[in-house]
Amino acid sequence: MDDTIAAIATPLGDGGIHIVRISGPDAWPIACQLFRPAPPQTLETIEPLKVAFGHIHDPATGRILDEVLLTRFVKPHSYTSEDVVEIHGHGGAFVATRILQGVLDQGARLALPGEFTRRAFLHGRLDLTQAEAVADVIHAASDKALSTALSQLQGELSRSLNALYDRLLAVLAQLEAAIDFPEEGLEFERKQAMAQQVSAVQKEIDALIATFRAGRIYREGLNVALVGKPNVGKSSLLNALLKEDRAIVTPHPGTTRDVLEERVRIRDLHLNIVDTAGIRHQPEVIEEEGIKRTRRALGQADLALVLLDLSMPLDANDDMLLDAVGATPRLIVLNKCDRPPQLDTDALAKRFQDETPFPISATTGEGLDALIDRLHARILAGAPSGEGALITRERHRQALAGSRDALQRVTESLNGDLSEDLVAVDLNTALEHLGGLLGKTFVEDLLDQIFDDFCIGK
The missing domain is CATH 1.20.120.430 (tRNA modification GTPase MnmE domain 2)
Incomplete structure (x- = not known):
């Protein structure tokens, strides 16, 4: 950690500003080779933790590269607990790269991923967690x-x-x-x-x-698999949760041939929802590969949203689906409640005595808020209440x-x-x-x- 590192600390591209960060024993001497403060300030009068206005010059030609704001941090009062200089210039990949190259030409080294935070840890400013x-x-x-x-x-x-x-x-x-x-x-x-x-x-x-379960869910989100037989409305439900037409929806069974993964925000959590190919007997060749991927997605899911068609009786494909779900935690959703019901809900209640299926219409939005409430409650079930580590x-x-x-x-x-x-x-x-x-x-x-x-x- 006896060398000086530098990197662009903002995403490259067009924007309001960019930031070039320098950290290490030569951070301030390097900055002094490039920065010229606007009068009446001089390099000697720039105080730590105060913002100075001026220009970045190319030391070789004297040409102005950008009009910038510069902030100096003196160890240990910085992010890395080293001497640090931050240069705030106009946004744009070209000008940011030119300034960074000027810093590197004066003896700094390009920082590795996470190296500023790594130095903060090694200097004792942060622990590993x-x-x-x-x-x-x-x-x-x-x-x-x-x-x-x-x-x-x-x-x-x-x-x-x-x-x-x-x-x-x-x-x-x-x-x-x-x-x-x-x-x-x-x-x-x-x-x-x-x-x-x-x-x-x-x-x-x-x-x-x-x-850990709650902490992992908060950090990574919950992996949710949307499963059902073909044409049950999985893609329509995904679009309803996303509030945009992300998945292709047609009246023809088997439209979804592959898994489609999207991130959805539910209240104060996010879910990684996978729209899967429909599971059915005697699929086409392409569908068969999609069904294999559906089973793989189920194996990786924290929760399965199992869609059944309320407008049709249960059939062998539904039984095949429920067998595939197996021991994966699940919520049963009865889609197409806007159509005349044909599914025997009493028989379904006897079959799943410990569950309450949710009737919804993915196309009209009926019951969707209640499903989201139940999904949110199910995710947080058993999570610690109140604040705490x-x-x-x-x-x-x-x-x-x-x-x-x-x-x-x-x-x-x-x-x-x-x-x-x-x-x-x-x-x-x-x-x-x-x-x-x-x-x-x-x-x-x-x-x-x-x-x-x-x-x-x-």
Whole structure:
């Protein structure tokens, strides 16, 4: 981290402004080679955290490249905790690239994806969960996703994890004291108290693990498969949810031959909805491949919206469909309620006693609001109420599960009166998992995996 990096921090293209960000020990000297403040300011009078107006010049020719605003940040009071300069120029890919090239010509290096945030982490300004939250804020597609990411960025999850880490560290200190001074021994009462402390931490870790489903849904959205036999109205329902004609709708069965995936916002959540090919007996050759993809989409779905035709009796294709859904969580939707009903709803109620099918008309919109309300409630069923720390990534869940399993062995060893050395090994394992989650301990491969998903300039 002893070199200076630079990148364009805004999307390339036409726009109001672009930002070129420079970070590292030579950030200000490099900026001084390019920037000429407008009088009466001089380079010497530019104060940190104050915006200066002026021009970017080509050092070789003296030619003005752009009229800009420049802000200087002095370490550690910056995003990376290094010296940072941000140059705000007019939007446009050409001028932004010219300014960046000027910065690189003065000795900066082009930043790697996520390298600014990586430096913020390595300098201790952010822990690893907060660094991950930076990317989640950028990619948030709903209110819930944004509020969860901001909460994590502001350290709510970090505070909870650090508190658990410190409590386990205190228990480990007692164990190590007993190991260092074996003549004093570790009395039964102290072992019992330690076991209670460890058990309390374990319960809190279990509670955090239980938030993963909701946290993942907030961050990634829910994968929903629209399934039904041909011509039941799946594409019409997708268009109704999207409020645009995205999927082709015709009166001919088998129009949808492939899966079509779209992102839909439902209240404060977003769903990844997959419109699938209709499932039926004796399909055409092309349809058969579409049905294979439908079954694959069902296997990857968190929830299936199963469409049945209210204007027709149940048939063998419906039975085939319900068999294909299998154990996938589902909501049964009765489409075409604007037509005379032919489906035996009483028989359907007996067949699915624990479910309430929703009658709708995808073409007229009747019942659609009620379906959205039920879908939203189903998604959030079991989600933690109120504010609190959530885990949002599989990495979080795995680290916490590893810590919990190690703590379970600690409790069993303490209750079984095993040696302090054995207890300490498992307690250290639990701490390593928590430390890895926060970034107290890490390997470069993990950082590469996390920050490679970032955009360049962040």
